[in-house]
Amino acid sequence: MIRKALKRWMARHASGWRSTRHLEARLRFPGMDFHEALIRVTYKRVFGVWPDLETPRTISEKMCWLKINDRRPVCAEITDKYRMRGYAERLGLGHMLNDLHAVWDSAEAVDFRALPDAYALKVTNGSAWNVIKRPGVPIDEGAARRRLDLWMNTNMADHKGEWYYAASPSRIIAEHYLDNGGGDIPDYKLFVFNGETRFVQFCEGRYQNLRSIFMSPEWEPLPFSYKMFKPFGPPPERPAHLEEMIAAARALTEGFPLVRVDFYVHGGRLLLGELSLNPVGGYTVFRPDDWNLRIGDWLDLPDKASLAA
Template identity: 80%
Template sequence: MDIDFKAILARYASRWRSTRHIEAHLRFPGMDFHEALIRVTYKRIFGAWPDLENPRTISEKMCWLKINDRRPINAVVTDKYRLRGYAEQHGLGHLMNGLHAVWDSAADVDFRALPDAYALKVTNGSAWNVIKAPGQVIDEAAVRKRLDLWMNTNMADNKGEWYYAASPARIIAEHYLDNGGGDIPDYKLFVFNGDVRIIQYCEGRYINFRSIFMDADWQPMPCTYANFTPYGPPPPRPAELDEMIELAQTLSQGFSLVRVDFYIHEGRLLLGELTLNPVGGYTHFTPDEWNHKIGDWLELPDKATLV
């Protein structure tokens, strides 16, 4: 049996962990690694190379921003711990969920000092969360192992989101949020050049996930992410919607595109996170024409202003 030892070595060497990484290195030698990875990942998802000289679809434009917008503030707002300081600078620190503790390593996590229910999050990644519900029994050793794995994984090398590598890895413990049934809906406001154009309402995050796209007037949009199940009748308009829109516009100042996520917990409005590239920058809407329509809403900045 022939064994390609070079391929095996490449697979496990730094930044050569998948066929995407291998192709990025080999197809675009000398190019910034994350730019090469963005191009290859886009091709794998959409079946065509992105037009980054004249980007038109929303995903092409997000890829352009990932490559060209390297301002340090991007790493601040996408870090789940440093976001707290950013919110405070805007006088919005009261929107942040309660913080129990912050640690620099999985070994330092003090489970005995935490309440019965909490949320552990690795701050420089996406969906790196451990949620402990009330009364739930967890395997602390297994949780430490999972947290340690996440903290030693470079999320930037997944979809080319460089800013994840520009923030230190930390673990935070936040208050447990639940409006009943083990879940809490969230409201994801997409802000294009200062204007809220899309609100994605999500529920059933862990069981029976459902999502619907609404416009700023809380009217259902005739599009959704590809492969999403139709939501059905739209949910009731939240009383806090106007406040969410105003806050999202405040927090998005200086960004061409940002998604601002909110929760409503026991009548209190909370800020979840800021996301610069929803779905890592590879959103795929259906019907297909909406990829261009939504792309038209995003006006890209002059490269000279991204300093």
């Protein structure tokens, strides 16, 4: 109990010092930008070797390079779950956005009684900071409010060095609850490299018994997976909206080296979930191991000068 309380206090008041990773980053690389130092230390903890950020080759090295060097304001816009909506609307893709019930600037302001029976509350400048209210299931409003308040006051950028999470204001949005009848809804995560969808991650059972498989744009199983996932079994059915997903993803990612674009299909309608610049925070561990390098070869990094322009 004391340990959990300490973690909560550290997350709220000292997120940049909350683990041995943070301490090592500060002590090993004094004078270096903290998030760059944290990126280097976290990479070493995950892969067992220091990243080569001068001539990056693996997909994770290249994502770490982008976290350090691509500081364009638009990166913060597309990774913020509320601001991303305006970005999609400007591209003529507002019809793909899930229905929005409300937006608040604090957990205290959340009006639970103004919401429908089921909804999803999301803190907009973080990852996986969600409270899901399912149909007919009571919600502990006090506990939900405390959780949201903690997230609102935690700097997500200090977790894996993703600077853009600290560049958008903290908000809470309430979105329409998505459920195709089984208590869950599959999602399709398109990995777009330099404007081209290279593969699609299909996920189902996100709340329990998570399963995931990587498919080609032609919807054929690919011979790699994340280290954490078990064999999927028979591949999922090809989605009817696949070509529409690929076209929308191309429009949404123009001008970006790498973006993961998440989609859902709800009631026959294609919906845009979110945009991620660094899937898994930039520390993807593919198996077999050689795919970390092979996938890295698919990504062409821009010149630093073009990112600063």
